[in-house]
Amino acid sequence: MQITSPAFKENARGALANPDLQKALGHVRLGFIDKRQKAVDALPEFDALRDSARAIKDHALAHLDLYLEAYEEKVKAAGGYVHWAPTAADARAVILEICRAAGARTVTKGKSMITEEIGLNAFLEKEGIRPVETDLGEYIIQLRGEHPSHIIAPAVHLTRDQVEADFRRAHDHLPVARDLSEPESLLAEARRVLRSQYFAADVGITGANFLVAETGSSVIVTNEGNGDLTQILPRVHVVVASIEKIVPTMEDMSQILRVLARSATGQDMSVYTTVSTGPRREGDPDGPEEYHVVLLDNGRSAMLGTEFQDMLRCIRCGACMNHCPVYHAVGGHAYGWVYPGPMGAVLTPSLIGVDKAGHLPNASTFCGRCEAVCPMHIPLPRMMRHWREREFSRGLNPAAQRYGLRAWAFFARRPRLYRLAVSLAIPVLSRLGRRRGRFRRLPLAGGWTRHRDLPAPESRTFLQQWRDRDAARQEARP
Amino acid sequence: MKQETPQKPRVGLFVTCLVDLFRPTVGFAAVKLVEEAGCEVEVPMAQTCCGQPAYNSGDREDAVAIARTTIETFEDYDYVVAPSGSCAGMLRKHYPALFKGDAWEARAAAFSARVHELTSFLVDVMGMERVSAAHVGSVTYHDSCSGLRELGIAAQPRRLLSSVEGLELREMKDADVCCGFGGTFCVKYSDISNKIVEEKAANIAASGAETLLAGDLGCLMNMAGKLQRQGNAVRVRHVAEVLAGMDDGPAIGEGGR
């Protein structure tokens, strides 16, 4: 996937000027926030669950190597294969090898951000293998040749009309009278097309919400059941997951599940929670003949032990972006790579480099709503600030900004000099703005006055006036 | 004063750079309220800014230097009070983080524990239940982000406002959602900031209130600037102005001084 994060500002401007997108983004504001709040309010122990979810992940991360090895053992014992992929390229190569060995021409896919991260679809297509997305949102995105704009609702940037038009274009056998105005009818229509694909596919690829060390299981949650079909029907099932998905036990997994769906969609549980452990066993009614797990690192182990380690607790619920005013304004594509919103602003620089993703941690008001709703208590604003610190110390932010900041800090660090400067400047500015009380334009304040007036200083500074008042009081004393 | 009532708590007013430069009325209102709460107020001259512009831009060195000066200037007071949730949050929550593992760690922590945002100081620390002010008309209150989420300020200003004679509080939709100010964010990403403040302005207008109040001048200037650019006649004031009964002058961004 092409990285456009360096052009975040231009992306954002385009997004703000796109009426369809703006209309669709209205649904993010309406669709997620109230539902999450209701689900949270209905569960008195929600906050306690968050604490324990955090503790589980912190523990797993502190012993990541041990749990990964234990997991590998269990997968092998169940008859599956584990492939360690340090980089995206390694992961792609392994997956291709598996597909080739299976003689695959078509692969079905469950929803997976990791396969987005490694650019799997484009790669497979180039190698002559057809990937078929089976999640409705992903399916729509694939019809359009786009990428997801949200980690749990990939097509959230589209309006219903746009989606209907895409369906009519792709499913051109449909009578015009067929109703495609509701998600349910779209899903039914997609299912009809997908059914044959499930049987044609030689390989099914899914992500994983959790990897359970105790049992060697991978767990996915979906609302459409497409994940089940993707992993049960083809002959070969490939799980692609990043290393931080590991949790020690089934009990741990089910604890975190209790905060996941509530935070994501406001459901108590997702409709389907699918646990898969190895290939089909004797007597199993269904299941794949081969079971592979591709464990992707891709920069994550380098986050361990740094100020960004907490980010590895993320369970990809999407609550942070659902509550983010910046995401609401520009949507997910503006962020320019796979992961948008506050979690993307922290994770993306780790994965593709802060030199490319530098805008992302800066494009935040630090309103803190993301951290307030994050079920894993990830201190997102703090980590964005850490990125800003790294950028600043490496001199990556624009020169004008740096000089401006240093000049301001020069005074702010020297109270006497600062006092002198503002005592001269403020009264002048105040006098200039006396009549209207504000400025429509002011030299050097273009960033502010482009969109809003700048209130003029009321008078002399507070401290000037206070000093005079104090002096007068002293004099008045006997 | 000091000799007459030596047991009064001594409060150092951290006036905040924006109030100092743009809206001294808020400073005087804060002094009045803190005095009414039974404290003695002093305003040290050696204050500049809390350092957030540096801290939030990744310039830790300058942030630390500014924090040191602030701590030195204010650490002898019983309390440090700021008429801003964001600056009080910086002093109270982020200064300790700046000095973590540093020789100043304990000193910073001792200082930070005494810092309070104005309305929280009045209600939570001094137990103030009402003010003796009148304001005839409707107001709506915007919860600024840092105050709300770092310091838990939401009930305190509303509680004091409910005691203002003649005042009607009309809550707006999404009062707790960011106004798009974000310090340097509003200049660095002005288009996005504008989109967010437009949303806020619409909610303010829909509340039907005559006056918009909040506890942070940065947010207030942002919202006032947008409302005025749109030609909206809603008046904008810091909550302290109303609570102190010092709301007879021009509102933020209004002319005719």
Ligand code: SF4
């Ligand atoms: S950072 Fe937190 S809120 Fe955002 S997706 Fe991850 S777990 Fe969910």
